[in-house]
Amino acid sequence: MKKIIVAGIGPGSPEDITPAVIKAVGEADVVVGYKYYFQFITPYLKEGCECIDTGMKHERERAEQAFQLAEQDKTVVAISSGDAGIYGMTPLIFEMKRERHSDIVVEALPGISAFQKAASLLGAPIGHDLCIISLSDLMTPWEVIERRIKAAAMGDFVTAVYNPKSHGRYWQLYRLQEIYLKYRAAETPVGYVRQAGREEQEIKVTTLGEFDPEAVDMFTVILIGNSQSYITDEKIITPRGYYREKQESDVKPGQQIMIESFRTISSELRRKNYPVDHLWALLHAIHTTADFDMERILYTDDHAVEALYNKVKDGSLKTIVTDVTMVTSGIRKGALQRLGIEAKCYLSDPRTAEMATEKGITRTQAGIRLAVQEHPDALYAFGNAPTALMELCDLIRKGKAHPAGIIAAPVGFVHVKESKHMVKPFKDIPKIIVEGRKGGSNLAATLCNAILTFDDAEQLKPGRDL
Numbered sequence: 001m002k003k004i005i006v007a008g009i010g011p012g013s014p015e016d017i018t019p020a021v022i023k024a025v026g027e028a029d030v031v032v033g034y035k036y037y038f039q040f041i042t043p044y045l046k047e048g049c050e051c052i053d054t055g056m057k058h059e060r061e062r063a064e065q066a067f068q069l070a071e072q073d074k075t076v077v078a079i080s081s082g083d084a085g086i087y088g089m090t091p092l093i094f095e096m097k098r099e100r101h102s103d104i105v106v107e108a109l110p111g112i113s114a115f116q117k118a119a120s121l122l123g124a125p126i127g128h129d130l131c132i133i134s135l136s137d138l139m140t141p142w143e144v145i146e147r148r149i150k151a152a153a154m155g156d157f158v159t160a161v162y163n164p165k166s167h168g169r170y171w172q173l174y175r176l177q178e179i180y181l182k183y184r185a186a187e188t189p190v191g192y193v194r195q196a197g198r199e200e201q202e203i204k205v206t207t208l209g210e211f212d213p214e215a216v217d218m219f220t221v222i223l224i225g226n227s228q229s230y231i232t233d234e235k236i237i238t239p240r241g242y243y244r245e246k247q248e249s250d251v252k253p254g255q256q257i258m259i260e261s262f263r264t265i266s267s268e269l270r271r272k273n274y275p276v277d278h279l280w281a282l283l284h285a286i287h288t289t290a291d292f293d294m295e296r297i298l299y300t301d302d303h304a305v306e307a308l309y310n311k312v313k314d315g316s317l318k319t320i321v322t323d324v325t326m327v328t329s330g331i332r333k334g335a336l337q338r339l340g341i342e343a344k345c346y347l348s349d350p351r352t353a354e355m356a357t358e359k360g361i362t363r364t365q366a367g368i369r370l371a372v373q374e375h376p377d378a379l380y381a382f383g384n385a386p387t388a389l390m391e392l393c394d395l396i397r398k399g400k401a402h403p404a405g406i407i408a409a410p411v412g413f414v415h416v417k418e419s420k421h422m423v424k425p426f427k428d429i430p431k432i433i434v435e436g437r438k439g440g441s442n443l444a445a446t447l448c449n450a451i452l453t454f455d456d457a458e459q460l461k462p463g464r465d466l
Contacts, residue, residue, distance in 0.1 A: 002070050002071060002073060002103070002104045002105065003070060003076070003104065003105045003106075003107065004066050004067070004070050004076045004077075004078060004093060004104055004106050004107070005024045005028070005075070005076070005077045005078070005106075005107045006077075006078045006080070006084045006088075006089050006093050006106065006108045006109065007021045007024050007025065007077055007079050007080075007084060007108075007109040007111065008021065008079075008080055008081070008082055008083040008084040008086075008088060008109065008110055008111020008112070009021055009025075009037060009040055009041060009081060009082075009111055010040075010081070010082065010111045010112040010117070011081060011082055011112060011113070011114045011117040011118075011196045011197035012040060012081065012195070012196070012197040012198040013198065014040065014043075016111075016112045016117060017040065017044075017111070018109070018111060018112070020109050021111060022044045024077050024109055025041045025044050025045060025049075025077050025079070026044045026045065026046055027046065027075060028045070028046070028049055028075050028076065028077040029048075029049060029050070029069075029074040029075045029076065030049065030051075030052060030069050030074050030075075030076045030077070031045065031049060031050070031051045031052070031076075031077045031078075031079060032051075032052045032053075032054065032062050032065055032066050032069070032076060032077075032078050032079070033051075033052075033053065033062070033078060033080070034053060034054075034055070035051075035053035037079055037080075037081055038051050038053070041079065052065060052069075059089060059092055062078065062089070063078070063089065063092050063093050063096045064096070066078045067096060067097075067100060067102060067104060070104045071102075071104065080111075081111075082111055082113040082114045083110050083111045083112070083113040084108065084109070084111060085108060085110065086113050086132065087163075090108045094106060114162070114196055114221045115132060115162070115223065117193070117196040117197050117221075118160075118191070118192070118196045118221040118223060119160075121193050121196065121201075121203050122191035122193065122205065122223060122235060123191075123235025123237055124235070124236070124238060125158060125223045125225055125229060125236040125237070125238050126158050126160070126223065126238060127237065127240045128158060128226060128228070128238050128239070128240055128241075129157050129226075130157060130158045130160065131148075131152045131155075131157040131158075132159075132160045132162060133145065133148055133152060133159060133160070133161055133176075134161075134163045135161060135162070135164050135165070135172045135173060135176065136162075136163035136166075136169070137169070142172070145172075146175070146179070149175075149176050149179050149180075150183075153179055153180045153272075154183050154270070155267075156183075156184075156226045156227050156267045156272075157226060158223065158224065158225055158226050158229065158238055159180075159223070160222070160223050161176065161221070161222040161223075161224070162221060163218060164176075164213075164216050164217075164218070164220055164221075164222055165213065165216055165217055165218060165220070166217075166218045170213075173213040173216070173222075174213050177208065177211060180208055180224060181208060182270075182271055182272075182273075183269075183270065183271060183272045183273075184208055184224075184227065184272040184273060185208070185227070185273040185274075186207060186208055186209030186210075186273055187207050187208070187209065188207060188208040188209075188224065188225050188226075188227070188229065188272075189205065189207060189208075189224075189225040189229045189230065189231045189236040190205075190206050190207060190208050190211045190222065190223070190224050190225070191203070191204065191205045191206070191222070191223045191236050192204050192211075192215075192216055192220050192221065192222040192223070193220065193221055194217065194219050194220045195219050196221060200219075205231060205234050205235070205236060208224065223236070225238055226238060227266060227272060252463075252466065254463060254466045255463035255464065255466050256463075257463075258287070258462050258463035258466065259460070259461055259462060259463060261287055262283050262287060262460055262462050265283050265286050265287060266279075266283060266460065268292070269292075269295060270295060271295070275303070276306075276457050276458060277300070277303055277304065277306040277454065277457065278298075278300045278305070279457070280450050280454060280457035281298065281300055281304075281432055281447055281450045281451075282294060282295060282298050283460075283462070284446040284447060284449060284462070285298050285434070285443060285446060285447065285450075287446070287462075288442050288443060288445075288446040289440075289442070289443065291438070293438070294434070297434055297435045297436050297438060298432075298433075298434055298435075299431075299432070299433040299434075299435055300431070300432050300433075301430050301431050301432075304405065304430035304431060304432055305430075305432070305450060305451055305454055305457075307405075307430045308379060308404065308405045308430050308451045308454075309451050309452070309454035309455070311404050311405075312341060312451065312452065315340075316404070317378075317379055317404045317405075318340070318341060318342065318378075319341070319342050319343075319344060319375045319378040319379070320341060320342070320343040320344070320379045320380075320448055321343075321344050321345070321346070321371040321375055321378045321379070321380050321381070322344070322345045322381045322382070322444065322445075323347070323364050323367065323368065323381070323383065323384050323388040323389070323410070323444075324347055324364065324383065324384040324385065324441055325345045325347055325348065326383065326384070326445075327345070327381055327382075327383040327384070327441045327444045327448075328343045328344070328345045328445075329445070330441060330442055330444075330445025330446065330448075330449075331445050331448045331452075332449050332452065332466070333465075334464075334465030334466075335449060335452040335453060335464075335465040336452070338465065339452060341452070343448075344371070344375070344378075345367065346366075346367035346368070346370045346371050347363060347364060347367045349367065349370060351366075351370055352366045352367045352370060353366075355369065355370065361387075361391075362385065362387045362388070364384070364385035364387055364388035364391075365387050365388055365390075365391040367388065368380075368388045368391045369395070372392070372395050372400055372401040376400065376401045376402055376403070377402055377403060377404055378404060379403065379404045379405045379406075379407070379448070379451070380392055380403045380405070380406050380407070381406075381407040381409075381444045381445070381447070382406075382407065382408055382409060382410050382419075382439075382444060383407075383409050383410065383411070383439060383441035383442070383443055383444030383445065384410055384411065384439075384441055384444075385410055386410040386412065386414070386415040386416045386419035387415065387419075388410075389406075389408055389410055389422070389423065390415065390418075390419045390422060392406070393423060393426075396429075402429075403429055404429075404430075405429060405430040405432075405451075406426070406429055406430075406431045406432070406433075407432045407433075407447045407448065408420050408423045408431065408432070408433040408434065408439075409432075409433070409434040409439035409440065409443040409447065411437065411438060411440045411443075412437065412439075413437060416436075416437050416439070417436060417437065420433050420434075420435055420436075432447050449465075452465075
């Protein structure tokens, strides 16, 4: 039978060649391939088998020769390293068969790919959804490669990188790292293996931020973890989810829904390397509004959420004052009770209406004046009234208020932006601001909840007090 067998011989070690491939090369009349790979199959060749080398970068000539030999009724095996179907000879052979209208039978035998071998040496980095990207632009325009890099980074795929670098291609890997750092945390695990399965084998585990592109060459396969990957004992683990299911068996249904929601939101963020306390506030804001514009407009001072949580924890923050009762209603009662915090709104206090009438100011302004008299060092949360926020700013400037923190999320069209601009100059007060016109009582409340539950942020496990 006129036949070409396209076989992947694995990454280079004898134990990684499959029995099917060993059998095929043992029955071959001719083996075509790159001469470097013949050393791995020589022990299995039958007597008289011819090995034909066409040299590097002559894959098309190699395929043509395979067809010419097969047409002479010879059993031909075309070999590639790794899996011949992954950046190997298999697609080319099938394309040429169609081009030649050939009746030669083509059979593909899989091999252990370089990324699989590298993964086994690195631990378990490809335990979840995976994509493979080659940085070689010899046959694919760089613009296409870069689009694929961005898609993989945004999609939170574990990523195997082939052909990362050569003498003439040095900058592409730097560009890949730059793109990934826009969407992944700097702590994302990265592993790379040089000459996987061969005597010269080198293995390295690092992080995306610490990864040095100069440390790799064209014989290296790189594996970049996803947002769930972690490093333990110099190994990279990407969990599939089985252990998590067991761990979270005691989680209530409502909390489980919130956990899954946060994971979904996290996977869809444009950027992945936010500081944990900003990320925690951002996830709460998007979860409450289903508005990913929050990624653009939510502002937090450095470590603001963490600093405010620490004040709650050490007992120096005991009161949250809100501009309207809807904000107070949205703060989780379980969290307030657990932490010994009181949430207050002065809008319905009889003194508020009296002061508003007497001074010719809004009721929310009057409520803040009363609040400052009784709780000048509270956390102040605004979700409705810009006039109330402006009132607080004025009282701070006069030295009558020194709040523990400010959540500025009033909503609307009149004085809303200005009120938020007025807050920013107070450098010594931790602030969380929903910039622009957007905001609302639900946002102010959920940002309070983010502060009260910050100790759950590292585990990304919200909803404890639901």
